[in-house]
């Protein structure tokens with residue numbers, strides 16, 4: 001008797017743009033797993049009832065994207081440490097007893113992507129600067145702290161919002177961020193500026209030291225104006241596509257019981 005097809009998906013509103021189905025279905029096929037990963041277009045008002053109904057429809061779990069990550073925290077039975085600390089769930093796993101476990105793998109994906117590009121991170125730990133104060137910034141700051149970065153600077157257009165993401169970082173006023181680059185060893189953009197259809201992040205990098213690295217979590221385009229400038233100055237750059245890929249690994253493993261690998265061929269397929 002053949003096993004039941006196991007289902008997973010990404011839940012968002014809108015969600016059609018998400019690359020996660022392409023990514024997970026590539027792994028399912030490559031690993032010969034009998035499963036399918038779907039786009040789940042769910043309005044905020046339908047979120048709670050969808051969480052209740054999917055486990056009885058052969059779903060082993062699902063990812064959560066904008067705008068549901070914070071709301072999902074209230075709809076699961078238990079959460080992991082990262083989801084609790086970041087205040088957002090991006091991965092839900094249906095446990096054998098039917099209860100829902102919420103986790104956050106964005107911080108993990110961010111760090112894995114840094115390590116895949118830079119190798120050992122020791123050189124970059126003296127001073128990171130995070131641009132932005134939204135959900136993505138919370139995940140990045142949590143990851144940097146966990147990884148032992150010595151100093152974390154945060155800058156955001158709306159100064160007051162920084163207090164909502166962290167109390168233990170050093171705040172840099174938006175108008176003083178260029179000058180603050182002098183001591184920065186790793187710069188990370190967590191805003192949507194530079195994404196297709198959005199204005200670029202207006203941030204000259206002339207004060208940045210030549211051996212500092214610059215990371216953008218935006219991956220469309222892969223080389224954002226910020227990364228293009230960093231590259232032109234000779235700084236190392238870390239693109240955003242790797243974070244998307246690496247954050248997906250723990251979910252896939254929890255749902256389907258096999259750990260997928262991250263390869264250049266996979267990255268190329270996603271960017272094609």
Ligand code: ATR
Pocket residue numbers: 131132133134135136137156157158161190191192193
């Ligand atoms: P996410 O959860 O994906 O991080 P978010 O919570 O909407 O999204 O946060 C978006 C971030 O991008 C914020 O830091 C936001 O700055 P504000 O807090 O000042 O709104 C930043 N951002 C968006 N558009 C911006 C712009 N035009 N200039 C500067 N910062 C911008």
